[in-house]
Amino acid sequence: xxxxxxxxxxxxxxxxxxxxxxxxxxxxxxxxxxxxxxxxxxxxxxxxxxxxxxxxxxxxxxxxxxxxxxxxxxxxxxxxxxxxxxxxxxxxxxxxxxxxxxxxxxxxxxxxxxxxxxxxxxxxxxxxxxxxxxxxxxxxxxxxxxxxxxxxxxxxxxxxxxxxxxxxxxxxxxxxxxxxx
Amino acid sequence: xxxxxxxxxxxxxxxxxxxxxxxxxxxxxxxxxxxxxxxxxxxxxxxxxxxxxxxxxxxxxxxxxxxxxxxxxxxxxxxxxxxxxxxxxxxxxxxxxxxxxxxxxxxxxxxxxxxxxxxxxxxxxxxxxxxxxxxxxxxxxxxxxxxxxxxxxxxxxxxxxxxxxxxxxxxxxxxxxxxxxxxxxxxxxxxxxxxxxxxxxxx
Amino acid sequence: xxxxxxxxxxxxxxxxxxxxxxxxxxxxxxxxxxxxxxxxxxxxxxxxxxxxxxxxxxxxxxxxxxxxxxxxxxxxxxxxxxxxxxxxxxxxxxxxxxxxxxxxxxxxxxxxxxxxxxxxxxxxxxxxxxxxxxxxxxxxxxxxxxxxxxxxxxxxxxxxxxxxxxxxxxxxxxxxxxxxxxxxxxxxxxxxxxxxxxxxxxxxxxxxxxxxxxxxxxxxxxxxxxxxxxxxxxxxxxxxxxx
Numbered sequence: 001x002x003x004x005x006x007x008x009x010x011x012x013x014x015x016x017x018x019x020x021x022x023x024x025x026x027x028x029x030x031x032x033x034x035x036x037x038x039x040x041x042x043x044x045x046x047x048x049x050x051x052x053x054x055x056x057x058x059x060x061x062x063x064x065x066x067x068x069x070x071x072x073x074x075x076x077x078x079x080x081x082x083x084x085x086x087x088x089x090x091x092x093x094x095x096x097x098x099x100x101x102x103x104x105x106x107x108x109x110x111x112x113x114x115x116x117x118x119x120x121x122x123x124x125x126x127x128x129x130x131x132x133x134x135x136x137x138x139x140x141x142x143x144x145x146x147x148x149x150x151x152x153x154x155x156x157x158x159x160x161x162x163x164x165x166x167x168x169x170x171x172x173x174x175x176x177x178x179x180x181x
Numbered sequence: 182x183x184x185x186x187x188x189x190x191x192x193x194x195x196x197x198x199x200x201x202x203x204x205x206x207x208x209x210x211x212x213x214x215x216x217x218x219x220x221x222x223x224x225x226x227x228x229x230x231x232x233x234x235x236x237x238x239x240x241x242x243x244x245x246x247x248x249x250x251x252x253x254x255x256x257x258x259x260x261x262x263x264x265x266x267x268x269x270x271x272x273x274x275x276x277x278x279x280x281x282x283x284x285x286x287x288x289x290x291x292x293x294x295x296x297x298x299x300x301x302x303x304x305x306x307x308x309x310x311x312x313x314x315x316x317x318x319x320x321x322x323x324x325x326x327x328x329x330x331x332x333x334x335x336x337x338x339x340x341x342x343x344x345x346x347x348x349x350x351x352x353x354x355x356x357x358x359x360x361x362x363x364x365x366x367x368x369x370x371x372x373x374x375x376x377x378x379x380x381x382x383x384x
Numbered sequence: 385x386x387x388x389x390x391x392x393x394x395x396x397x398x399x400x401x402x403x404x405x406x407x408x409x410x411x412x413x414x415x416x417x418x419x420x421x422x423x424x425x426x427x428x429x430x431x432x433x434x435x436x437x438x439x440x441x442x443x444x445x446x447x448x449x450x451x452x453x454x455x456x457x458x459x460x461x462x463x464x465x466x467x468x469x470x471x472x473x474x475x476x477x478x479x480x481x482x483x484x485x486x487x488x489x490x491x492x493x494x495x496x497x498x499x500x501x502x503x504x505x506x507x508x509x510x511x512x513x514x515x516x517x518x519x520x521x522x523x524x525x526x527x528x529x530x531x532x533x534x535x536x537x538x539x540x541x542x543x544x545x546x547x548x549x550x551x552x553x554x555x556x557x558x559x560x561x562x563x564x565x566x567x568x569x570x571x572x573x574x575x576x577x578x579x580x581x582x583x584x585x586x587x588x589x590x591x592x593x594x595x596x597x598x599x600x601x602x603x604x605x606x607x608x609x610x611x612x613x614x615x616x617x618x619x620x621x622x623x624x625x626x627x
Binding site: 314316319320321322345346348352358362363364365366367368370371372373375377379381 | 435478485490512543550572576583584
Binding site: 015018019022023026027030031034035047048051052055056116119120134135137138139141166169170 | 197205
């Protein structure tokens with residue numbers, strides 16, 4: 001059953017349909033939220049809130065849109081809010097300098113199947129908009145056009161965020177494009 | 182645009198980082214998939230919350246789903262069948278007791294420039310007055326009344342505090358003592374638990 | 385019989401700035417707190433100015449408490465933590481018997497804490513250690529914390545250790561995590577970050593506190609601080625805009 005059909009059924013009051021949508025997208029939402037927020041509990045909270053808002057707003061969803069994109073728009077908004085609220089209140093660390101000074105060289109390389117703690121730490125040190133852009137581009141595999149529609153930012157701004165975000169990640173992770181191959 | 186296929190020519194002078202992309206995707210893949218019980222639990226939580234949505238005031242704290250999660254998990258195991266649309270409102274509430282306004286308080290502390298600490302407190306239900314009490318004011322509930330912010334109902338107080346450990350709690354309406362559940366706690370030593378705050382700096 | 389001890393009279397001053405500054409550092413010299421000393425009051429030979437508002441107790445209780453404070457002084461224990469417990473008890477409208485019992489027990493805990501942590505420990509360390517002991521943390525754990533931090537700087541470690549155990553982290557793992565983080569640079573931030581993440585995750589179910597602790601400690605094992613886990617935490621619920 002397609003997402004659009006499930007949405008129609010959800011609107012008709014069929015909770016099984018909504019349950020199927022959740023099971024389709026929960027993982028994707030949670031992985032994004034976890035990479036954005038860095039905390040499992042926060043990620044779960046945000047995903048649940050996003051699903052709730054999606055459910056409440058299901059009447060406004062246009063079936064011509066991609067459901068995943070629509071859902072992610074809600075999710076990215078909530079992640080941003082969570083981070084803004086968090087950063088307003090917390091003591092600032094000298095993030096990048098500290099990390100660069102104390103980053104061991106080289107960090108152990110990631111192994112498939114094991115959570116990449118170094119990457120998550122590095123992501124956490126990015127500006128939230130850069131982090132979001134890098135994740136949407138590389139982890140979610142979106143086109144810049146899709147990202148622009150989702151975030152409301154212009155494509156060139158998004159490209160710049162991805163570029164800067166990648167540069168910073170590379171610096172934090174101690175690797176360069178040249179080392180990649 | 183063609184930048185989905187890798188490797189590709191640079192876009193606006195910026196070569197996509199193949200290796201970083203692969204690493205990000207691998208990080209995604211390395212996370213375990215959510216187990217179906219969790220997904221079912223979340224679905225039920227959302228549906229139950231939605232039922233209460235119209236009665237939630239704007240600005241009230243979100244329901245903390247995990248309080249009901251244990252009950253829901255039990256229910257899912259015992260009654261493993263899909264939700265029927267005909268389920269009555271009352272039964273839904275019993276089946277998944279999503280707490281709304283009866284949750285505990287949510288607090289935050291923030292060090293500000295100049296040596297003051299701001300204490301914030303969100304209460305699940307309205308209060309007439311809230312005081313901050315602690316070692317720094319002799320546990321006097323008239324010394325540091327908190328002020329309620331009109332926009333969202335948060336109670337706040339600012340206290341100059343030197344570096345070090347400070348023990349505190351909140352008093353609601355002159356009689357109910359509360360602590361911030363997530364801040365460091367000082368266990369009950371005969372009076373009830375309190376919170377501990379560490380203010381940074383040379384001591 | 386007057387004893388050379390702090391019998392400072394309290395002025396609960398509602399200062400315009402809302403300040404009630406109490407000299408917190410404990411050093412060899414008496415710490416003069418001129419804001420609260422009354423004219424004519426003899427300078428104390430004790431270390432810290434304490435503020436015992438006897439008016440909040442009936443005279444019998446006040447006298448009993450003063451006796452306990454004198455005993456503490458003679459045992460070389462700081463009196464301010466005891467006075468604070470008495471004031472807290474009064475604020476909570478506890479019975480006199482209960483207040484006296486708690487103050488006695490706290491004095492005993494302070495005494496044990498001092499024996500374990502050693503004479504160079506600060507008042508805040510003793511107070512935090514006393515609470516740790518009263519919450520069931522054993523003396524070897526306190527010794528391990530003492531060894532991990534120079535004198536006077538173990539307060540955060542003690543506070544965090546107490547909190548972790550309270551959240552359900554088993555004592556050996558809590559002790560191990562705290563002592564290893566305590567030896568890092570910017571250990572306070574790392575320790576408070578650990579406390580924050582364990583507190584949040586403990587709500588998710590049994591075993592989640594320990595799980596979060598392990599993940600956090602592993603994440604900081606390479607020596608980098610985790611800046612995304614703030615020391616001053618924001619736990620206010622967020623109200624996001626409508627989609």
